[in-house]
Every structure is written in structure tokens, then in C-alpha cells.
Amino acid sequence: MDTTNTMTAGLTGGTQIPLGAHLVTPRRGYTHHGIYVGNGRVVHYMGLSVAWRRGPVAEVTLEQFGAGREVSIEAEACAAYTPIEVVQRAQSRVGEDAYDMLTNNCEHLCTWCAHGVSRSAQVDRLLAWPRRIAQDALSLFGTVFATTAARRA
Structure with missing residues (x-):
């Protein structure tokens, strides 16, 4: 899910927000x-949102x-669920206090509610950089090791 692909029009000027919308x-x-979840209410993982x-x-x-x-x-x-089911899934988690920035954050909650899969594109992007460096380092190490071994043979 790419958070850059959002609709911004109307949330300040009286436009109806669809029930079950991911905000x-x-x-x-x-x-x-x-x-x-309707009536001007939102379910979210407070997580680190307050101070x-x-x-x-x-x-x-x-x-x-x-x-x-x-x-x-x-x-x-x-979405894998109807808007009402998305709302029910969100409300079923109210009170849960198991926030983890990398594995159970507000975005994980929303993707679970709508798709049944707990994912965070923000975390994926954050972790992709160290993974890429590790992969490149391992690749470089393998190349150096293979070259050294070939020279010794």
C-alpha cells in the first residue's frame, strides 16, 4: 500500500467519508x-501518536x-471485507495494547482490518534499505571470496 496514493479532497469541507475508509x-x-467507523469517529492504534x-x-x-x-x-x-466488516474488525481491536512499531503499528491494524493481512508499507520501506546493504555486502564478500579462492587454485 502506497501512502502517496491518497485522496485529500473534501475531508475538511463536509464531504462524506465512506464507512470503513482507511484514513x-x-x-x-x-x-x-x-x-x-462512522459518526465522525476513527479507530486507530494510538501507538506513538501522542508524545x-x-x-x-x-x-x-x-x-x-x-x-x-x-x-x-x-x-x-x-478490500477483502465489506465496509461494515472493516468497521467491525477495527472495533474488535479497541483496547488492544500490543503496539510494536515494526510488527503491530497503526498501518498494520488498518491493512488487517481491510485485507486480513497485517502489513506496513512504511516499515517495509524502512527495512528495505538495511536489507539491501546486507545483500550487497554478502554479494561483495562472495565475489571477493571466490576471486581469492580462484587465485589460490
Whole structure:
């Protein structure tokens, strides 16, 4: 899921937000995610959203979720569940307090609600860089080792 592919129009000016919509709002260095559950309410993993302190999954107002920042709708590719099921899945997690930035964050929650798979594109991008360096280092080591072994033979 690419958070750059969002719809931003209308969340400030009376446009109806679809039930079960995956919402995003920018934070310093990342985007925060939540599920719109109707009546101006959003379920999200509070995680590090408040003063970098760990928090549980909570249902809050749209204004609290946005915290004064722009809120947009994540363009979803074919959710596995109906909007009502997405809402039910989100609300079933309210109170959960097992936040982990790499394995169970607000984006993991939202993708699980809509697709049944717990994923975070932000974490994937973050971890891709060290993985790539490790792969390149191993490849270089293998090349150097093979060259050295060939010279000795």
C-alpha cells in the first residue's frame, strides 16, 4: 500500500467519508493511519501518536485523530471485507495494547482490518534499505571470496 496514493479532497469541507475508509494523516517522519467507523469517529492504534508514548487501539473523534493536520483517504486496492466488516474488525481491536512499531503499528491494524493481512508499507520501506546493504555486502564478500579462492587454485 502506497501512502502517496491518497485522496485529500473534501475531508475538511463536509464531504462524506465512506464507512470503513482507511484514513492517513502526516506526522513528523511518518504517516499515521486509522479506520473511519462512522459518526465522525476513527479507530486507530494510538501507538506513538501522542508524545511518543505507547498507547492502545482506541476510538476517537476525527479531529483527535488528525491532531490539527490534514486527513486523507488511502486509496485501497480491493478490500477483502465489506465496509461494515472493516468497521467491525477495527472495533474488535479497541483496547488492544500490543503496539510494536515494526510488527503491530497503526498501518498494520488498518491493512488487517481491510485485507486480513497485517502489513506496513512504511516499515517495509524502512527495512528495505538495511536489507539491501546486507545483500550487497554478502554479494561483495562472495565475489571477493571466490576471486581469492580462484587465485589460490
